[in-house]
Amino acid sequence: MTRRILSRLANPQLLALVGVLLINWLLFPNFFRITWQDGRLFGSLIDVLNRGAPVAILAIGMVGVIATKGVDLSVGAVMAMAGAVAATLVVAGYPAPVAVAAALAVGLACGLWNGFLVAVLDIQPIVATLVLMVAGRGIAQLITEGFIVTFTDPVLIFIGTGSFLGFPMAAVIALALLVLVTLLVRKTALGLFIEAVGVNRAAASLAGIRSRMLLLYVYGLSGVCAAIAGIIVAGDIRGADANNAGLWLELDAILAVVIGGTSLLGGRFSVPLAVLGALIIQAMNTGILVSGFPPEFNLIVKAALIFLVLIIQSPLASRIMPTRMPVRETSK
Amino acid sequence: MNIITKLALAAGLATALSSGALAQDISGKVIGFSQIGSESGWRAAETSVTRQQAEERGVDLKFADAQQKQENQIKAIRGFIAQGVDAILVAPVVATGWEDVLSEAKEAEIPVVLLDRGIDAPEDLYLTSVASDQVLEGRVAGQWLVDEVAGEECNVVELQGTVGSSPAINRKQGFEEAIADASNITIAQSQTGDFTRSKGKEVMEAFLKSSNGGADICAVYAHNDDMAVGAIQAIKDAGLAPGEDILVVSIDAVPDIFTAIAAGEANATVELTPNMAGPAFDALAAYWADGTMPEKFIITESKLYTAADDPQGEYERRKDLGY
Structure with missing residues (x-):
């Protein structure tokens, strides 16, 4: 039992996160300082949680999709749409719960549309979701008519910038989703079914798994997660910026999942490790910002660090240092 | 002829x-x-x-x-x-x-x-x-800051536009030219906020952490108003008063910055007409x-707006233009 916990703690993602945080600390000695201010925690570590939350939420949805050997490129555009819908509705005078529900419904509809293209029409996921990636941002711009729609609704602003027990609301929402989705896929057979479809969809269907339904579920969940992230991002800046909200975040989400050890070829996946991947990415981003490097170096530093993380996770490194994601216990 | x-x-x-x-x-x-x-x-x-x-x-x-x-x-x-x-x-x-x-x-x-x-x-x-003239825009913003702080020590943090874009390069250059002779003003930190509100907010949050909770920052210079709007929110979240504890100067003169100027949360903006x-x-x-024959290059005016220039009225004049 102790050995199992130890081997889990020694996974490469956690080591990478600790490594990045330590580098940040060397560059900026006050990195770990956390103070209490205006009824909330305040410090760089809290920023990592807060700023990492949208990508973490996207990754929670994305990991299921990737485990089925798919990919969802549309999440950034769905974020923009959800934010646009929520913002325009509260500005038009609808109560916040209606606006949030409508935004989530839009996310679900987008996800199911992707799922329909992939599961029923059998279009390759990268192509199927590319459609909405391009069209979705256009739709968001149509909804906002090209403006940044600003709002003063306290509920939406609370979702984006509020705090719960001192922690940023965005991080709390991400944690709740993480627990919920992890329980859903690990305490039921759902996770196993997803992996089965990812490894071999035909075989899974023959084994009696309703793979079409399952694909609709995972793409639907990805859409809903994107909508949640979109509402958070809009609430954070008190406005829906259709041009920029969620721009390129689909790539960060995919990267988070990959850093989390889930293969793009589908199969075995881990929701908590994908979230850890998102935190690693954000720890790098925040580290670059507090380090004082000139901005021209941002992308180079980020690329170098990601390269390092991927090397640590490579099959070669795992042969030298056996700390790969543990295979679930089988009756052996 | x-x-x-x-x-x-x-x-x-x-x-x-x-x-x-x-x-x-x-x-x-x-x-x-x-x-x-x-x-x-x-x-x-x-x-x-x-x-x-x-x-x-x-x-x-x-x-x-x-x-x-x-x-x-x-x-x-x-x-x-x-x-x-x-x-x-x-x-x-x-x-x-x-x-x-x-x-x-x-x-x-x-x-x-x-x-x-x-x-x-x-x-x-x-x-x-x-x-x-984008360089001139930066210069007008810098000159405003030089006049505003009037010789007092001032650490500026800069929110740059997208790395490599011409407005980012030119507005940075103009600002640096304007403060070159003012030894009391130094650019303490400079990062890109990609011209967006959310990145402006995120970068400002990081600057506040690395500058003693914001106590070491006297002014923020943003290459566009949207980043300034994001930075203002970050300053408020850190428990400081934007416009007073930290001066805010930016470029573009979009309607939302006039709302902030009217509320005393931003100090100045330079118009890109x-x-x-x-x-x-x-x-x-x-x-x-x-x-x-007109001149080959007609340069538009880079007008400075502060709280003294009827910000509420400027907001009303601009809000329906499609910004």
Whole structure:
């Protein structure tokens, strides 16, 4: 039992996160300082949680999709749409719960549309979701008519910038989703079914798994997660910026999942490790910002660090240092 | 005497003979306008201001939206030439590849005015270009800060635009030029906020953490207003008063920054005027009236706005322009 916990703690993602945080600390000695201010925690570590939350939420949805050997490129555009819908509705005078529900419904509809293209029409996921990636941002711009729609609704602003027990609301929402989705896929057979479809969809269907339904579920969940992230991002800046909200975040989400050890070829996946991947990415981003490097170096530093993380996770490194994601216990 | 001057004289003479109207009157003229698209609020405002200006002067404006594609702009310009418009305004989406189509316009004796961006083409292919001076914008912002702090020590944090973009490079350069002689002002930190609110907020959060909770920051200079709006929220979240504890100066003069200035949360903004068409129409009017060749590069004014300039009124004037 102790050995199992130890081997889990020694996974490469956690080591990478600790490594990045330590580098940040060397560059900026006050990195770990956390103070209490205006009824909330305040410090760089809290920023990592807060700023990492949208990508973490996207990754929670994305990991299921990737485990089925798919990919969802549309999440950034769905974020923009959800934010646009929520913002325009509260500005038009609808109560916040209606606006949030409508935004989530839009996310679900987008996800199911992707799922329909992939599961029923059998279009390759990268192509199927590319459609909405391009069209979705256009739709968001149509909804906002090209403006940044600003709002003063306290509920939406609370979702984006509020705090719960001192922690940023965005991080709390991400944690709740993480627990919920992890329980859903690990305490039921759902996770196993997803992996089965990812490894071999035909075989899974023959084994009696309703793979079409399952694909609709995972793409639907990805859409809903994107909508949640979109509402958070809009609430954070008190406005829906259709041009920029969620721009390129689909790539960060995919990267988070990959850093989390889930293969793009589908199969075995881990929701908590994908979230850890998102935190690693954000720890790098925040580290670059507090380090004082000139901005021209941002992308180079980020690329170098990601390269390092991927090397640590490579099959070669795992042969030298056996700390790969543990295979679930089988009756052996 | 080159061909353009001859043409100008001929055209001027013709106009004078045919209309005999006021020198500055260009009503009844048909002018084509090839706009890049509507990728930003400023661009949308430029379109609506151009339409307003045309209406005020009685110009029949033919509008073509290129949706960010040069091929659409070239098609639109060819269309304008075929329709026989009196002049063409172009906001070029890229700098290269204009020689052919502009030569066609020149052969058809239709003057072309470039708006807000320059191109790499022989200067005789267009009448003039109307644009802002981005370096000057940065310089005006920097000069405001120099005057405002009046010799006191001041650590500035800078929110740059997208790395490598010309407004980011030029606005940085202008600001640095303005504060070069003020040894009391130093740029303590500088990072890119990609011209967006959310990145502006995120970067400002990091700056506040690495500057002793914001106590070491005296002013923030943002390359555009959107990043400043994000930074203002970050400053408030850190328990400080933007505009007082930390001065906020930015560039563009979009409506939302005037709301912030009116609330005392931002201090100054430098206008990037969306009225590029007004000076273009004036140049065309003078050209048609008596053949006056305008300067090749007309620079628009970079006006500074502070709390003393009726921010609420400026907000009302701008809010419907499409920003």
